[in-house]
Amino acid sequence: MTDIEIDWTSLPTGQLERMLAAGRDVMECHRVLTATGDNIVGELIKGAGAFYEWSHYPEGDVYDRQSHAQFYYHAHPKEERREWDEHGHFHTFMRPRGMPDHCKPKQIDGFEYPEGPNDALSHLIAFSMDEFGFCQRLFTTNRWVTGEVWYDADDVINMLDGFLIDHAQPSWPVNRWVSGMMVLFRPQIEELIRKRDIAVASWQEAHPDRDVYEDRELEVTSTENVTVVDQIRAIGDELGRRRKAA
Template identity: 35%
Template sequence: MRSAIAGDAEATLFALTERMASQGVSLVPRVVPPDSDFRQWDHYPEKDAVSPSNRSRWFYHAHPPEQREPGEHGHFHLFLPLAAFGGIEPLAIPEPRNKKGKSPAKVVHFIALSCDVQGIPTHWFTTNRWVTNEYFMPAAEIVERLDLFDVTDAPGDPLVNGWLTAVVALFREQISDLLRERDAALAGQSLDDRTLEILSSGPLEL
């Protein structure tokens, strides 16, 4: 089912941004409270924010300081459910166990959103398959399904869930272009090449 926000994404995004501003709490502090013991690599929220109705999901995390881009605090990873790709053969499947020894989630990563040390989103980027250990789908198939991303009913802060849903809907064309650039960068390359991590990126300009 197409996201209900997609039809009026711009108005929704700015309304939610204004509500956050009026409360004096921006996007990242709503996910990682300032008084919490923020640990690199940990997922925030711990078990990800997963929509019970369509299984779209997101999580926020940070790499060690030496692996971050200048001025970066962390980033959101956004996923569509594998079920949305019924009958489509993935370009690669996950390793049978993730870094914590658990079975990987049945998800398709489509974009990440980086945030600076003030917690302000700055730019999008795409990654190679090994980064998120996911079912890696062709860009064309993901683009056809971007309107399905909807985490408005996921547990947690409804302003964050609504904002992420709206920003994907509003910037759908830019995300689509970045996914196509991702596939072009991977042409003839290995999906498991550890030297190929970030494959495309572009600014988030509100």
Template identity: 30%
Template sequence: MPQADAITTDRSRAALLALSADMAAEGAMLIQRVLPAAPDAYRQWEHYPEGDAIDPDSRARWFYHAHPPEQRAEGEHGHFHVFLPLSAFDGVEPLFLPKKEDAVKVVHVAGLNFDCDGLPTSWMTVNQWVTDEYVMPAEAIIDRLDHLVLDRAGEKAGMEKVGQWLTLALRSCRIDIAAILRERDARLAAIDPRDTDHEILSARRFSLD
């Protein structure tokens, strides 16, 4: 890693740890800020927040949801999905187009799994059928990672710190994000993007080491 990139990554990690400490001091960790206050109000498959959290400046977005227990990894609670807007890829030819004509114009960057203690466990990429998105080449997404800003996403719902945390996490783990995107492209070269037998295409443990 070039020295400048290493310094940026170190600063992002320090800022991520500081933000996590601030959130803990406020008495509400990341997942607590996303889910309904009443436990019985939480619904599988629902997007939290409703309508997704969209940054008004970058137009990047995130949402959190959970699959039914039989479709989760052991100990998994749910996961975030993070997207860049299609408009960030002007002039780039998609690898695959959405199936729906009215599909949301987004490009999936990565998912981040969380366990039942509210801690991040792993990054992942998914097959196209999971998100029905515009699949862009890995290198095009990697080139735009530094512009993936979610700092104001969810601010109307009081969730802007979640977006800030995700922005710092993506920057802190940039090497791992790039790796799983390249692995995703290698898998997509060998499988059908609509094949439901293939869901998770690549993954890396969440680590700040």
């Protein structure tokens, strides 16, 4: 759906260094799990018994009470899967108590906003996983897909800095991996969130008689194929170029 070209030369050195450190964390999580024949997905769902499509893993989601970041993993039935093959995907969120003060829900006519002070959560990005437990794609979704409250792209992007799962339950490697992925792929995530809003606006213009946020014909709003290895290589190449030029 998208083909994002990152201008690596435009990114601050400090950001590139943080992305590279996050990439090393991500690879370390893969390493320690591979050492025992495990992977990111298997580590999260082990001990849960039979794997059921649509069920959230872990039950009740993963939630950090300090950062108010949240995520879960699930899979769709084969007949309802998207245009790409996957085992399942992680959905990531931020709840209001973890958002910058200026972030406010978009006002949508007819939408019933949740009453709880920490209930108007925002979806950030989804990580699509292959059968071997590696991330193969990033994507965003329409509002109805996760039941989120809609925030404009600029607000969602401003929430990304606060995403951190800084505890060990139910899996320290998985929590560290999800947190690291949010930093490692920050440029692509920002662009996908912007493209999400463009896709929704275009759909609304083409279908003015529909509630775009509830339209089941619009599910995935932006997507990009990724690999951790390629991302780390690109970051390293740019940092190396800058060191040589210094």
